[in-house]
Amino acid sequence: MVILNWNGRDFLRRFLPAVLAHSEGATVFVADNASTDDSVALVRAEFPAVRRIENSGNLGFCAGYNQALAQLGPEFRYYVLLNSDVEVTPGWLRPQRELLEARPTIAACQPKIRQYSADEVQRQLFEYAGAGGGYLDSLGYPFCRGRLFDTLETDTGQYDDPRPVAWATGACLLVRAEAWHALGGLESEFFAHMEEIDLCWRLQNAGWQVWYHGGATVFHVGGGTLHKSNPRKTYLNFRNGLALVFKNTHPAELPGVMISRVALDWVAALRLLSQGQWADARAVLRAHGHFLRHLGYWRQQRRKFRPRLRLAERPGTYAGSLVWAYFGQGKRKFSELGVKEPGR
Structure with missing residues (x-):
């Protein structure tokens, strides 16, 4: 341990x-x-x-x-x-x-x-x-x-x-x-x-x-190193979020996922701006810039690990959009999502 x-x-x-x-x-x-x-x-x-x-x-x-x-x-x-x-x-x-x-x-x-x-x-x-x-x-x-x-x-x-x-x-x-x-x-x-x-x-x-x-x-305890409201944490979450899906999403599903993620990230940045959270909004833009500058590295990592699982084959995956379910439909509990597991 x-x-x-x-x-x-x-x-x-x-x-x-x-x-x-x-x-x-x-x-x-x-x-x-x-x-x-x-x-x-x-x-x-x-x-x-x-x-x-x-x-x-x-x-x-x-x-x-x-x-x-x-x-x-x-x-x-x-x-x-x-x-x-x-x-x-x-x-x-x-x-x-x-x-x-x-x-x-x-x-x-x-x-x-x-x-x-x-x-x-x-x-x-x-x-x-x-x-x-x-x-x-x-x-x-x-x-x-x-x-x-x-x-x-x-x-x-x-x-x-x-x-x-x-x-x-x-x-x-x-x-x-x-x-x-x-x-x-x-x-x-x-x-x-x-x-x-x-x-x-x-x-x-x-x-x-x-x-x-x-x-x-x-x-x-949580937040022992970086509090959730820290712009540094915002930067890491958005930067790593893009790299996460780019590295691991099945090839057939990757284009749609990346386009949607980028669009929703920009929506998030605009929402932060509207709330006066300028540092966090800048952190989102910095995260995208870093991802693009290091795209060659992420492509290399993607080739190395060869993602093979489609959405329907991945355990623990909700087939819908969590953003829409939460903000659009007002769903606040996991049980309200109706998540179906592969093979169940």
Whole structure:
């Protein structure tokens, strides 16, 4: 298990004790991305059972994990990527590990993700980063069971069932080491945001499955590095969103998807402008500019991973438009979408 850290001293002190107490059979590493606080000293002094990896710089989420996991030996069959701002619960790891042991075609899995809060009502809400399992709509927009855009559902047990999904959250991801190395880990050019969706989509195109297991729950603070209103996060989400669908969409479906995504991104930029969010609107334009300047690289990556799954073949995919369902039709719950899974 590897916890990637950058200036997360307070999170480590708050959440590491539960990780050590409730992660039976796991070896815990903290991989530090050249923090400027005293995170490393804290781990060394207060958590001697935790192994330390010191990365060469602040490499971001993607390259940081790639560099850290490259240093682990062949004795580890599974990796757990765990955010430093996640509170784990007793037995949280066992159901996922048993699922991968029983089904060798599954490469990655996540537990149920709920909001971390001191307020008990807030703790019953699903959390943005993964909730009850990750889905994609027909244009590659991500959403979750239990979370559509900014609308969070209360957990009443409605998403306790294990099932294949489109993506599993990078906040708490169990991944088979064999599959991780076969695909080269995370896309380092993403830096952060949507990298787990890209990894899971590539895994599925390579013939692996990705699952959610609602038999275990963890609590996520969220926004520990970049708040959702930060223009830097807007930039990364829009830039990586274009690259995500360009890399992974089936050739026959790619032109229509890209044209629609670009058009909707411009609509989003105009909406941000109308709300006075100038920095965020500029971030959308900068994201498009970066994508176009690096189009040669993304074409190379697309050829390398050879997307093969059509929309109707992809688990965890909504055949309609999430944007239209949410903003046009007022649908606020996953159950209102009528998502049909392949083979069901």
